[in-house]
Amino acid sequence: MEMNVKVINKSGHSLPVYQTDLSAGMDLHACLTEPVTLKPLERMLVPTGLHIELPAGFEAQVRPRSGLAFKHGLTVLNSPGTIDADYRGEIKVLLVNLSNDEFEIRDGERVAQMVVAKHERVEWLEAEALTDTERGAGGYGSTGK
Numbered sequence: 594m595e596m597n598v599k600v601i602n603k604s605g606h607s608l609p610v611y612q613t614d615l616s617a618g619m620d621l622h623a624c625l626t627e628p629v630t631l632k633p634l635e636r637m638l639v640p641t642g643l644h645i646e647l648p649a650g651f652e653a654q655v656r657p658r659s660g661l662a663f664k665h666g667l668t669v670l671n672s673p674g675t676i677d678a679d680y681r682g683e684i685k686v687l688l689v690n691l692s693n694d695e696f697e698i699r700d701g702e703r704v705a706q707m708v709v710a711k712h713e714r715v716e717w718l719e720a721e722a723l724t725d726t727e728r729g730a731g732g733y734g735s736t737g738k
């Protein structure tokens with residue numbers, strides 16, 4: 594599908610792209626005037642320079658990149674971040690450094706990935722009783738290891 598995008602402070606890097614033919618996510622680049630350092634357990638809203646116009650009924654999810662998480666303990670704190678279809682502000686990535694080492698983020702670095710997905714919206718029907726199921730209220734390991 595096609596989608597409107599407005600780029601601010603474009604600093605040389607491309608729009609997000611799908612890295613392979615069937616990738617679900619496109620990598621988001623940090624849009625920085627100078628490198629920033631994330632200390633252990635520090636979090637930061639990383640700007641991407643992107644403003645998008647999702648069609649009604651769609652959301653975008655901001656998710657971690659597994660390579661950054663595995664190699665550097667860097668993840669998206671609110672994962673998956675939710676971009677609402679009516680949001681017109683800059684997409685930002687809430688990164689947190691869960692390693693014991695500092696991590697430097699440079700302009701253009703691919704810090705997270707974004708998946709565009711359809712979603713439903715619900716109208717509540719208040720009910721006296723809900724249907725019975727085998728699971729019932731079981732959860733949190735109720736089925737065993």
Ligand SMILES: O=c1ccn([C@H]2C[C@H](O)[C@@H](COP(=O)(O)OP(=O)(O)OP(=O)(O)O)O2)c(=O)[nH]1
Nearest residue numbers: 655671674675676677678680683684685686687
């Ligand atoms: O990782 C994220 C998460 C959110 N947003 C933007 C888009 C989203 O539509 C808006 C609000 O996000 P959310 O609903 O998660 O935050 P909130 O704390 O509930 O704020 P609000 O009261 O503005 O909804 O912030 C981002 O840019 N990156």
Ligand SMILES: [Mg+2]
Nearest residue numbers: 675676677680
């Ligand atoms: Mg909200």
